[in-house]
Amino acid sequence: ISEDIKMILASSKHISTVIVEIKHGNKDILSRLTTIESHLSDSDGRLAAAEAQITSLTSTVAVLHERLNDQENRACxxxxxxxxxxxxxxxxxxxxxxxxxxxxxxxxxxxxxxxxxxxxxxxxxxxxxxxxxxxxxxxxxxxxxxxxxxxxxxxxxxxxxxxxxxxxxxxLSKALQDRRRLLLPEKNIKYGLFYPAILKITWKGETSSFTTAEEAEKFVSALSHSCRGGGEEP
Incomplete structure (x- = not known):
């Protein structure tokens, strides 16, 4: 019996040692996870800052491109x-x-x-x-x-x-030619193109100005609906 007790005590001691080692291992893993989370948080912050900077730079480049195109056309x-x-x-x-x-x-x-x-x-x-x-x-x-x-x-x-x-x-620069081409209306309505890329549409004595194709399309679409309702064709 004494031998059995000794074996049990030895096994318990070994188990205790293993448990301590596991605890140390878990502590080390937890420390590493904390470090990784900290690094991930820093990376997320840097990524967000980089994305914000890219957005800002993209906007700046677009503005500079517009100014450069404007200067090119003014020079010409x-x-x-x-x-x-x-x-x-x-x-x-x-x-x-x-x-x-x-x-x-x-x-x-x-x-x-x-x-x-x-x-x-x-x-x-x-x-x-x-x-x-x-x-x-x-x-x-x-x-x-x-x-x-x-x-x-x-x-x-x-x-x-x-x-x-x-x-x-x-x-005119190619960029300006492309913008003007986009503004050309498909309807048989009196129009004019002015520097740098402004479309003016005159309908029933009233003149409207547009700087984008989307604005002109909305106007022409609304005009078409109103003309159909009134029995006219633009």
Whole structure:
């Protein structure tokens, strides 16, 4: 019996030792879990701060992009983009060529001073024979002359030079062209596009202005419903 008691006591002592070791192990695990939770909490805080910073930077980049696009278009405010002239027609001196050609092409009064600052082809590789020629970019010193030339081209309608159709456009950035394209209405309603990208719709003598395609769509949709109700077609 004494031997059995000794064995039981020895086993109990061993079990107690194992329990103590388990407790120490659990304590170590708990400490590690606490450390991990602390690190996770710190990581969540840093992630939230990073996301907030990314949102702020994205907003800043969008604002800067808008300002850059605005500055680009303001820098091109006096520019004309002219399409249709064959390659090499300027014979190495585009400014001189346009000083002579523009007044005659647009039927300007004799002695009209254009004050061209510079003129060149668009910065693209020279096209192969038979391909569409690159447009000309012309910078005028005065905005009033640019408006005069655009209006003259519009009033004359179809323009030709040596059996080539000639087109005149304001020189706008691609981003602004895309915005204007989005604002073009599908309905047969009088409209106008103004710098930088404002759509004005006139209906029954009242003019409304829109800066986004969504606003214009809502207006046209509401107008369509009201016209159907009144038996009119916009």
């Amino acid at each position: 405010r006096n520019n004309l983009r002219i399409l249709g002239f064959t390659e090499g027609v300027e014979q190495g001196n585009p400014t001189c060529f346009w000083e002579k050609t523009l007044p005659a092409l647009l039927k300007q009064p004799e002695g009209t001073v254009l004050s061209i600052e510079w003129a060149h082809r668009s910065l693209a590789p020279r096209p192969a024979p038979g391909q569409r020629p690159r447009p000309f970019i012309i910078k005028l010193l005065r905005f009033s002359i640019k408006k005069l030339l655009l209006k003259s081209a519009q009033d004359l309608g179809s323009l030709e030079w040596e059996r080539h159709k000639i087109l005149f456009f304001p020189d």
